[in-house]
Amino acid sequence: MTAERRVVVTGLGATTPVGGNVPDTWDAILAGRSGAKTMPYEWVEKYDLPVKFAATLETPADQVLTKVEVRRMDPSAQYALIAAREAWADAGSPEGDPERLAACIGTGIGGVWTLLSQWDNLKEKGPRRVFPLAVPMLMPNASSAAVSLELGARAGAHTPVSACASGLEAMGYAYEMIRSGRADIAVAGGTEGAVHALPIAGFAAMQALSTRNDEPERASRPYDTGRDGFVLGEGAAVMVLEEYEAAKARGAKIYAEIGGVGMSADSHHIAAPEPEGAGASRAMVEAVQRAGLQAKDIVHVNAHATSTPVGDVAESNAIRRAFGDDADGMPVSATKSMTGHLLGAAGALEGVLTVLALHHRTAPATINLDDFDPAIKLDVVHGEARKLPQGDIAALNNSFGFGGHNVAVVFTSV
Amino acid sequence: MAQSEQEILEGLAEIVNEETGLDTESVQSEKSFTDDLDIDSLSMMTIVVNAEEKFGVRIPDDEVKNLKTVGDAVSFISKNQA
Numbered sequence: 001m002t003a004e005r006r007v008v009v010t011g012l013g014a015t016t017p018v019g020g021n022v023p024d025t026w027d028a029i030l031a032g033r034s035g036a037k038t039m040p041y042e043w044v045e046k047y048d049l050p051v052k053f054a055a056t057l058e059t060p061a062d063q064v065l066t067k068v069e070v071r072r073m074d075p076s077a078q079y080a081l082i083a084a085r086e087a088w089a090d091a092g093s094p095e096g097d098p099e100r101l102a103a104c105i106g107t108g109i110g111g112v113w114t115l116l117s118q119w120d121n122l123k124e125k126g127p128r129r130v131f132p133l134a135v136p137m138l139m140p141n142a143s144s145a146a147v148s149l150e151l152g153a154r155a156g157a158h159t160p161v162s163a164c165a166s167g168l169e170a171m172g173y174a175y176e177m178i179r180s181g182r183a184d185i186a187v188a189g190g191t192e193g194a195v196h197a198l199p200i201a202g203f204a205a206m207q208a209l210s211t212r213n214d215e216p217e218r219a220s221r222p223y224d225t226g227r228d229g230f231v232l233g234e235g236a237a238v239m240v241l242e243e244y245e246a247a248k249a250r251g252a253k254i255y256a257e258i259g260g261v262g263m264s265a266d267s268h269h270i271a272a273p274e275p276e277g278a279g280a281s282r283a284m285v286e287a288v289q290r291a292g293l294q295a296k297d298i299v300h301v302n303a304h305a306t307s308t309p310v311g312d313v314a315e316s317n318a319i320r321r322a323f324g325d326d327a328d329g330m331p332v333s334a335t336k337s338m339t340g341h342l343l344g345a346a347g348a349l350e351g352v353l354t355v356l357a358l359h360h361r362t363a364p365a366t367i368n369l370d371d372f373d374p375a376i377k378l379d380v381v382h383g384e385a386r387k388l389p390q391g392d393i394a395a396l397n398n399s400f401g402f403g404g405h406n407v408a409v410v411f412t413s414v
Numbered sequence: 415m416a417q418s419e420q421e422i423l424e425g426l427a428e429i430v431n432e433e434t435g436l437d438t439e440s441v442q443s444e445k446s447f448t449d450d451l452d453i454d455s456l457s458m459m460t461i462v463v464n465a466e467e468k469f470g471v472r473i474p475d476d477e478v479k480n481l482k483t484v485g486d487a488v489s490f491i492s493k494n495q496a
Contacts, residue, residue, distance in 0.1 A: 068435035128463055132456040
């Protein structure tokens with residue numbers, strides 16, 4: 001019987017509404033800067049969309065990629081590739097057997113820009129004008145395939161799809177691949193490029209989006225009584241995950257360890273969270289238990305907290321249900337207050353931010369929290385960032401998706 | 415108005431550059447699309463459709479397999495331009 005394989009984080013990459021890479025993103029988060037802005041696209045007025053802002057990328061992809069890469073990939077795959085390249089370089093481009101390297105990139109929607117622009121081509125110009133790469137660009141697995149192609153990853157290329165939990169589920173999937181011995185290294189995360197009229201109209205029709213059009217940067221306000229929905233974001237975040245002994249042997253920089261992963265399904269409603277948080281709390285408890293920890297060991301939570309009236313309360317209930325009074329000792333950060341909601345990339349980005357919080361021993365402040373909702377029973381970090389204790393510490397990251405998907409991951413300091 | 419073969423070659427080189435990133439200077443008459451320029455069948459279809467639009471010709475799918483070299487494409491376009 002061999003010893004249990006441990007999984008550590010050795011590289012980070014991201015392109016987000018607040019920064020074109022991880023260092024710039026983290027600086028913006030500590031500075032409390034919002035990535036939400038009024039959308040410059042002509043279609044906002046053309047269709048008279050009820051929501052006129054979004055958290056679009058700080059650094060547009062065409063400033064980073066070649067013209068050909070931009071032409072041949074949907075935005076969602078472009079963002080994934082940018083984040084994966086950064087993470088891989090950050091990990092020191094580890095050499096190894098390609099058949100032991102995996103790519104796991106989740107997405108909520110996939111190549112929606114390509115799907116809709118090619119549909120326009122078909123209607124306006126006929127079938128011959130549909131781009132021959134339309135299908136391989138719009139398929140949701142295009143991002144994991146692009147990363148697999150880029151890095152030569154041959155252990156497997158996987159694409160968990162669970163709406164807004166996709167990115168964290170991909171990290172959980174990669175963690176299981178390494179633990180079970182299917183891979184030694186995995187490049188894992190999430191991506192989304194869905195700032196397009198149709199998803200916006202669809203989310204708006206659900207009443208899920210904030211309509212604070214006159215103050216975009218104040219629109220994402222988790223836990224505030226004035227919250228009125230989430231702010232749609234875009235981007236990607238990726239981690240390099242590695243088997244611990246191999247990472248140590250090659251002298252890799254180790255940011256944190258994945259202690260445990262918990263997953264569950266609500267089986268309650270296609271879009272609404274189960275209000276008592278039974279499913280979400282099961283995922284959290286499972287993650288903590290699998291990490292071999294107890295609730296009191298968790299010193300920080302990066303919450304899903306999208307800034308919807310119902311969702312934020314449901315998550316608060318779930319955290320209370322999972323941890324009882326121990327939740328009092330868990331400073332909670334809602335970083336979507338700055339980044340907006342990156343859908344299938346959200347859990348991955350918040351995973352990266354949770355790792356950085358451990359690494360820098362700093363829980364970021366939630367912005368726009370002016371009037372704390374008394375229905376929220378959490379210790380929310382706001383006003384200024386909070387120092388985390390020295391010594392061995394652990395943090396929890398939650399991610400939930402339409403369809404009742406719940407994913408929770410415990411990261412620990414190394 | 416019909417264009418000269420040189421004009422067609424230059425226009426085609428721009429299309430190839432747009433699709434593949436290859437330098438326009440590398441797109442010369444004797445070059446094979448697959449062997450020299452490493453253009454796959456999907457990119458070739460995009461180039462064909464863009465060429466149809468740019469030069470006002472129709473290049474039937476059956477004809478595409480006969481266009482082995484850049485020069486083959488230039489001649490076909492030149493002969494079939496209105």
